[in-house]
Amino acid sequence: xxxxxxxxxxxxxxLLPPTPLIPNTWLSEAFGCSIYLKxxxxxxxxxxxxxxxxxxxxxxxxxxxxxxVVAASAGNHAQGVAWGSRRLGVEATxxxxxxxxxxxxxxTRALGAKVVxxxxxxxxxxxxxxxxxxETGAVYVHAFDDDAVIAGQGSVGLEILDxxxxxxxxxxxxxxxxxxxxxxxxxxxxxxQTMLWGCQAAGAPSIARTQKExxxxxxxxxDTIPDxxxxxxxxxxxRGMLEGKIRxxxxxxxxAMAMAVLTLVEKAKVIAEGAAAxxxxxxxxxxxxxxxKKVVLVVSGGNIDVNVLNRILDRGLIRSGRRLRIxxxxxxxxxxxxxxxxxxARQEANVLQAIHDRSQPSTxxxxxxxxxxxxxxxxxxxx
Numbered sequence: 001x002x003x004x005x006x007x008x009x010x011x012x013x014x015l016l017p018p019t020p021l022i023p024n025t026w027l028s029e030a031f032g033c034s035i036y037l038k039x040x041x042x043x044x045x046x047x048x049x050x051x052x053x054x055x056x057x058x059x060x061x062x063x064x065x066x067x068x069v070v071a072a073s074a075g076n077h078a079q080g081v082a083w084g085s086r087r088l089g090v091e092a093t094x095x096x097x098x099x100x101x102x103x104x105x106x107x108t109r110a111l112g113a114k115v116v117x118x119x120x121x122x123x124x125x126x127x128x129x130x131x132x133x134x135e136t137g138a139v140y141v142h143a144f145d146d147d148a149v150i151a152g153q154g155s156v157g158l159e160i161l162d163x164x165x166x167x168x169x170x171x172x173x174x175x176x177x178x179x180x181x182x183x184x185x186x187x188x189x190x191x192x193q194t195m196l197w198g199c200q201a202a203g204a205p206s207i208a209r210t211q212k213e214x215x216x217x218x219x220x221x222x223d224t225i226p227d228x229x230x231x232x233x234x235x236x237x238x239r240g241m242l243e244g245k246i247r248x249x250x251x252x253x254x255x256a257m258a259m260a261v262l263t264l265v266e267k268a269k270v271i272a273e274g275a276a277a278x279x280x281x282x283x284x285x286x287x288x289x290x291x292x293k294k295v296v297l298v299v300s301g302g303n304i305d306v307n308v309l310n311r312i313l314d315r316g317l318i319r320s321g322r323r324l325r326i327x328x329x330x331x332x333x334x335x336x337x338x339x340x341x342x343x344x345a346r347q348e349a350n351v352l353q354a355i356h357d358r359s360q361p362s363t364x365x366x367x368x369x370x371x372x373x374x375x376x377x378x379x380x381x382x383x
Contacts, residue, residue: 041302154182321379
């Protein structure tokens with residue numbers, strides 16, 4: 001695999017400049033190690049997916065290129081296939097689930113691909129894309145379960161070694177597992193002493209479960225905010241490529257991801273989608289073992305819908321104790337609400353929203369309920 005990754009890196013270097021590897025002082029001091037962020041969110045499509053998709057399309061024969069390509073994706077792979085297809089003059093059709101973020105649908109179309117919305121999740125879109133490939137003869141470009149795609153993603157690992165030759169550890173998120181499999185293959189071949197950790201959403205732990213059971217499997221359902229890692233079925237190819245190469249697959253819930261997104265915005269000035277913030281969300285689980293080490297967190301993408309970002313930031317503020325929601329019952333007479341807001345002002349909290357409702361069944365006839373959303377300085381202030 002390392003020869004294929006080297007080939008991918010050579011080809012991609014003619015199309016894509018290396019993404020930055022940026023040290024972050026705040027995170028380094030907070031965790032007691034040297035933390036670097038690998039900025040795959042700065043790719044032309046805002047995600048590492050551009051690497052594998054473009055390399056796969058570049059390796060097609062002339063006959064295959066004439067038939068066009070088809071892919072299934074919730075967003076980032078779709079944009080990668082669309083970008084690579086346009087750059088290499090190949091027609092592309094992308095099947096996206098109906099739940100895909102609007103911004104990713106619009107961006108994929110803007111890159112020249114035909115977009116078809118079908119299915120409620122990635123796996124249903126995947127089945128539809130396979131049918132279309134069989135019917136039309138178009139080449140199917142898998143999001144992760146393909147050697148050429150994995151090799152393209154593995155170029156991330158080689159870039160990291162160029163930028164930080166003595167890297168001690170790398171942490172990267174896992175959806176289908178192509179990125180982690182590529183990085184792991186590159187690192188094992190070039191610097192096997194580097195420690196590797198993968199991470200998944202607790203609500204979509206397909207690869208984590210596969211690694212524990214030592215066989216590929218499928219989840220009954222997935223439940224997590226990041227759309228790009230809602231993968232029901234794990235790949236036996238990916239399982240085999242990860243086995244023995246990574247130390248563990250760590251899990252984080254949506255609340256931890258939301259907090260990590262907020263932290264990256266505030267402390268690194270980086271917009272990361274939920275899956276891209278996973279390495280930071282799980283890092284406290286392994287930080288004690290990495291004191292004084294050089295650690296790379298792969299920020300795999302930054303394509304996040306503005307509405308979703310707003311919700312995630314809101315949850316992050318609540319988790320950090322900087323946004324407080326409380327319900328207060330006050331006397332239903334003039335001046336009561338003014339006295340309540342005066343008390344809040346004395347505590348130097350800011351009222352973001354106040355809902356004054358006297359019709360709730362739980363309130364007495366001479367009472368009214370006030371639901372408040374307050375902005376505070378942190379957990380101690382909220383308490």
